[in-house]
Amino acid sequence: MSESFVEAITPRKENFSRWYTDVVLKGQLADYAPVRGCIVVRPAGYAIWEAIQAQLDARFKETGVENAYFPFLIPESIFSREAEHIEGFAPEVPWVTHAGEEELPERLALRPSSETIIGTMFARWIQSYRELPMLLNQWCSVIRWEKATFPFLRTSEFLWQEGHTCHATEEEARARALQMIEIYRDFIEEVLAIPVLAGLKSEREKFAGAVDTYTVEALMQDGRALQAGTSHYLGDGFARVLDITFLDQDSQLKFVHQSSWGVSHRLIGGLIMVHGDDRGLVLPPAVAPTQAVIVPIYKDKTRSWVLSEAQKLAERLRDAAIKVHLDDREAYTPGWKFNEWEMRGVPIRIEIGPRDLEKEQVMLVRRDNGTKEPTSQDGLASTISQRLEAIQENLYQKALKFREANTYQATTIAELSDIMSNHRGFVTAGWCGSDRCEQMIKEETGATIRCISWEENQPDLPCLCCEDTKGKPATFARAY
Amino acid sequence: MSESFVEAITPRKENFSRWYTDVVLKGQLADYAPVRGCIVVRPAGYAIWEAIQAQLDARFKETGVENAYFPFLIPESIFSREAEHIEGFAPEVPWVTHAGEEELPERLALRPSSETIIGTMFARWIQSYRELPMLLNQWCSVIRWEKATFPFLRTSEFLWQEGHTCHATEEEARARALQMIEIYRDFIEEVLAIPVLAGLKSEREKFAGAVDTYTVEALMQDGRALQAGTSHYLGDGFARVLDITFLDQDSQLKFVHQSSWGVSHRLIGGLIMVHGDDRGLVLPPAVAPTQAVIVPIYKDKTRSWVLSEAQKLAERLRDAAIKVHLDDREAYTPGWKFNEWEMRGVPIRIEIGPRDLEKEQVMLVRRDNGTKEPTSQDGLASTISQRLEAIQENLYQKALKFREANTYQATTIAELSDIMSNHRGFVTAGWCGSDRCEQMIKEETGATIRCISWEENQPDLPCLCCEDTKGKPATFARAY
Numbered sequence: 001m002s003e004s005f006v007e008a009i010t011p012r013k014e015n016f017s018r019w020y021t022d023v024v025l026k027g028q029l030a031d032y033a034p035v036r037g038c039i040v041v042r043p044a045g046y047a048i049w050e051a052i053q054a055q056l057d058a059r060f061k062e063t064g065v066e067n068a069y070f071p072f073l074i075p076e077s078i079f080s081r082e083a084e085h086i087e088g089f090a091p092e093v094p095w096v097t098h099a100g101e102e103e104l105p106e107r108l109a110l111r112p113s114s115e116t117i118i119g120t121m122f123a124r125w126i127q128s129y130r131e132l133p134m135l136l137n138q139w140c141s142v143i144r145w146e147k148a149t150f151p152f153l154r155t156s157e158f159l160w161q162e163g164h165t166c167h168a169t170e171e172e173a174r175a176r177a178l179q180m181i182e183i184y185r186d187f188i189e190e191v192l193a194i195p196v197l198a199g200l201k202s203e204r205e206k207f208a209g210a211v212d213t214y215t216v217e218a219l220m221q222d223g224r225a226l227q228a229g230t231s232h233y234l235g236d237g238f239a240r241v242l243d244i245t246f247l248d249q250d251s252q253l254k255f256v257h258q259s260s261w262g263v264s265h266r267l268i269g270g271l272i273m274v275h276g277d278d279r280g281l282v283l284p285p286a287v288a289p290t291q292a293v294i295v296p297i298y299k300d301k302t303r304s305w306v307l308s309e310a311q312k313l314a315e316r317l318r319d320a321a322i323k324v325h326l327d328d329r330e331a332y333t334p335g336w337k338f339n340e341w342e343m344r345g346v347p348i349r350i351e352i353g354p355r356d357l358e359k360e361q362v363m364l365v366r367r368d369n370g371t372k373e374p375t376s377q378d379g380l381a382s383t384i385s386q387r388l389e390a391i392q393e394n395l396y397q398k399a400l401k402f403r404e405a406n407t408y409q410a411t412t413i414a415e416l417s418d419i420m421s422n423h424r425g426f427v428t429a430g431w432c433g434s435d436r437c438e439q440m441i442k443e444e445t446g447a448t449i450r451c452i453s454w455e456e457n458q459p460d461l462p463c464l465c466c467e468d469t470k471g472k473p474a475t476f477a478r479a480y
Numbered sequence: 481m482s483e484s485f486v487e488a489i490t491p492r493k494e495n496f497s498r499w500y501t502d503v504v505l506k507g508q509l510a511d512y513a514p515v516r517g518c519i520v521v522r523p524a525g526y527a528i529w530e531a532i533q534a535q536l537d538a539r540f541k542e543t544g545v546e547n548a549y550f551p552f553l554i555p556e557s558i559f560s561r562e563a564e565h566i567e568g569f570a571p572e573v574p575w576v577t578h579a580g581e582e583e584l585p586e587r588l589a590l591r592p593s594s595e596t597i598i599g600t601m602f603a604r605w606i607q608s609y610r611e612l613p614m615l616l617n618q619w620c621s622v623i624r625w626e627k628a629t630f631p632f633l634r635t636s637e638f639l640w641q642e643g644h645t646c647h648a649t650e651e652e653a654r655a656r657a658l659q660m661i662e663i664y665r666d667f668i669e670e671v672l673a674i675p676v677l678a679g680l681k682s683e684r685e686k687f688a689g690a691v692d693t694y695t696v697e698a699l700m701q702d703g704r705a706l707q708a709g710t711s712h713y714l715g716d717g718f719a720r721v722l723d724i725t726f727l728d729q730d731s732q733l734k735f736v737h738q739s740s741w742g743v744s745h746r747l748i749g750g751l752i753m754v755h756g757d758d759r760g761l762v763l764p765p766a767v768a769p770t771q772a773v774i775v776p777i778y779k780d781k782t783r784s785w786v787l788s789e790a791q792k793l794a795e796r797l798r799d800a801a802i803k804v805h806l807d808d809r810e811a812y813t814p815g816w817k818f819n820e821w822e823m824r825g826v827p828i829r830i831e832i833g834p835r836d837l838e839k840e841q842v843m844l845v846r847r848d849n850g851t852k853e854p855t856s857q858d859g860l861a862s863t864i865s866q867r868l869e870a871i872q873e874n875l876y877q878k879a880l881k882f883r884e885a886n887t888y889q890a891t892t893i894a895e896l897s898d899i900m901s902n903h904r905g906f907v908t909a910g911w912c913g914s915d916r917c918e919q920m921i922k923e924e925t926g927a928t929i930r931c932i933s934w935e936e937n938q939p940d941l942p943c944l945c946c947e948d949t950k951g952k953p954a955t956f957a958r959a960y
Contacts, residue, residue, distance in 0.1 A: 073574075
């Protein structure tokens with residue numbers, strides 16, 4: 001029975017995307033919904049989202065950001081005010097035309113992002129420099145009617161947060177955009193144990209309506225890149241069309257400068273694709289809703305003894321702030337439970353049976369490397385805390401090594417193309433900065449520019465495409 | 481300046497609904513959105529919602545409920561499957577017909593409630609009694625295109641939670657519906673300090689598709705009732721049309737029995753209308769995002785001394801788990817700050833100036849009764865904790881007394897009508913149980929049946945309308 005359970009997941013080498021959907025569906029993280037391109041986020045997946053939310057939210061609030069909630073529906077006249085914004089999003093916006101039997105006087109867009117509706121309110125709320133900076137965020141879902149969808153990574157509706165800020169100066173707004181991309185980087189590396197490259201998007205890849213888009217990019221096990229979070233310096237473009245002005249200390253009426261920034265539930269997809277293995281999900285302890293699962297092993301005679309000891313153990317660990325779950329289900333064998341919790345990525349399994357109890361120990365099994373360690377019950381909470389830290393660090397280091405081993409240089413399109421059609425990965429290569437070369441490279445290799453450095457004084461590197469010697473380094477990859 | 485600030489709120493006696501919108505708008509709890517019937521929940525309001533969410537969510541999880549997220553859009557073929565459900569909601573459902581330029585093959589409803597979409601997934605996930613009970617909840621927004629809207633109380637989009645459960649038996653599903661209404665009652669009374677009547681809805685007032693709807697009803701200061709939360713026993717009606725079956729232990733294929741239950745951000749409206757006064761909002765400490773605000777009072781010479789002492793004080797209180805905010809804004813006078821924080825309902829104000837510091841004391845001012853108390857800095861955290869508890873209890877008792885003073889008996893329609901056109905309030909009167917009498921009473925008096933007891937063996941009370949001697953007591957009121 002346990003065998004068949006493990007076999008249910010397609011091996012990564014056989015078919016990576018089937019492996020991924022197996023982990024998502026069989027691990028009950030999500031399911032396909034009966035609405036095109038939409039998923040249901042199931043409790044095992046939503047608990048990860050809650051852990052992400054709680055920790056990111058605390059980091060936002062530490063920097064003065066406050067949460068709010070803005071309407072899901074945006075009147076067309078407001079949504080279409082910023083030309084690039086509407087142009088970028090219009091193809092994937094669902095429209096509401098009727099409520100009940102009544103035809104609405106104006107079509108309403110289902111928000112793909114809330115710059116316009118929030119900007120409209122900023123215009124009403126901001127009068128003078130005293131109200132600045134205004135730092136808002138909302139946790140919500142948005143809709144983008146995508147053609148090709150993939151659970152968590154690209155869905156027609158997705159959960160995310162979107163931060164929107166207004167500042168008196170360009171300098172301050174840019175600093176905020178950078179501060180938020182650093183918060184994302186720090187969170188994704190420290191908590192999700194996923195190393196990321198932070199950089200600037202090219203004109204072609206940037207957010208519709210932004211002056212500059214900062215991004216953090218992660219490398220998946222199949223060598224494809226995942227854009228994990230973005231932060232935009234919006235300039236005063238939205239402010240000009242939405243009339244968001246303030247009376248400055250010098251008595252001049254000025255437009256505000258803005259930033260916006262977001263991460264979505266695709267981070268869960270990233271967790272799966274960076275850390276997962278052929279047994280299923282592998283969760284970093286810092287984001288795992290359950291950090292340790294206790295599986296009691298008993299026969300009829302030893303049942304009540306083992307269960308009562310397991311309960312005591314669970315309480316002791318809970319008191320030590322370890323997120324522990326006791327799996328005391330009667331309908332399943334220990335072997336079945338081992339496999340299920342491995343598939344669900346719980347960092348540590350604690351096996352406890354009569355022989356362990358006699359020796360006053362338990363068996364600790366690490367999900368990340370499979371090591372089994374008979375461990376004294378004495379000081380167990382502190383041993384487990386140490387192991388959790390070790391797992392967190394190991395997962396990060398493993399992912400970092402993988403990225404380093406899969407980062408290449410290319411000097412010709414042929415080289416880049418060769419890498420993209422074989423093992424893939426991140427490729428550093430020169431780019432002249434022109435849209436034309438960027439598009440040609442994409443067409444010939446399937447790779448897009450994931451990011452360029454925002455630091456000045458980058459060394460010259462001849463353009464991969466036009467061989468202009470004044471090119472600068474850019475990171476290319478095929479992306480989700 | 482401080483005077484004009486207070487005058488900005490319309491007195492309750494002058495115009496209760498204008499007083500309410502003044503508190504909402506000037507207290508920056510919410511603002512009108514440029515979308516019909518929608519509001520923006522601003523940070524001061526959203527922080528209250530976060531406090532409600534956190535505490536309710538913990539109570540749900542203690543009973544085994546897990547969170548998930550289901551699509552916002554429901555295909556018409558699924559939404560219309562349960563006849564009473566679609567009939568009840570259809571008039572206020574917005575429909576999506578197009579995404580971008582593309583016409584959709586089927587109209588999509590914006591969810592007014594998620595029984596049908598969640599039920600469709602239950603049908604897929606539940607195979608046998610082993611998966612039961614299944615206890616899910618989602619925190620989200622829903623859309624009901626209302627004709628008449630009012631901030632927080634009735635808006636076209638609103639924030640809420642909706643719990644949905646499946647059980648093997650009617651008994652278990654009913655017990656869950658009752659358990660949840662008790663959780664709502666307990667939370668609303670203990671945390672929001674709002675006394676509620678719990679009872680059963682009449683056929684006319686119950687949820688579209690439910691067998692029975694349990695409700696908790698609160699009395700506002702203008703004598704109108706507010707339905708504060710509902711919990712439904714759904715029977716197997718949705719299970720039959722959505723085919724949610726399970727193989728029971730006796731090897732029979734059976735339909736599940738269901739419950740669903742929800743509260744929304746109208747609870748914030750209830751908080752305002754129950755506890756507020758002519759100076760603005762009054763928040764119970766258990767749900768106040770800020771429990772105490774420190775207002776430093778200084779002149780140029782004493783500025784740095786007072787501010788540094790105020791900062792130390794804030795840290796000490798924070799360490800004692802008191803939610804404290806230090807208002808060190810330079811652009812506003814202490815008097816202006818007093819009024820602002822009163823308007824925003826912060827339970828305790830702490831004034832600290834040079835004379836207080838010399839005496840090693842601060843001035844504590846209670847929001848609920850205005851008392852000023854010079855208080856030693858020694859043991860201040862514990863003094864404040866005691867005051868917060870006293871405020872919480874005082875608000876509840878005040879609201880309870882108000883409800884008791886505004887609960888009446890009526891034996892004729894004329895009496896009920898008289899009460900409704902004067903002071904209003906809850907009215908206990910007999911009702912024969914017929915829809916006809918219920919409707920006649922509503923037409924003549926404006927009052928609806930808020931709830932009837934779910935306990936059996938209620939005493940006979942002649943029907944207010946038809947004078948049938950076998951009537952049973954019901955609670956009538958005009959409602960929001």
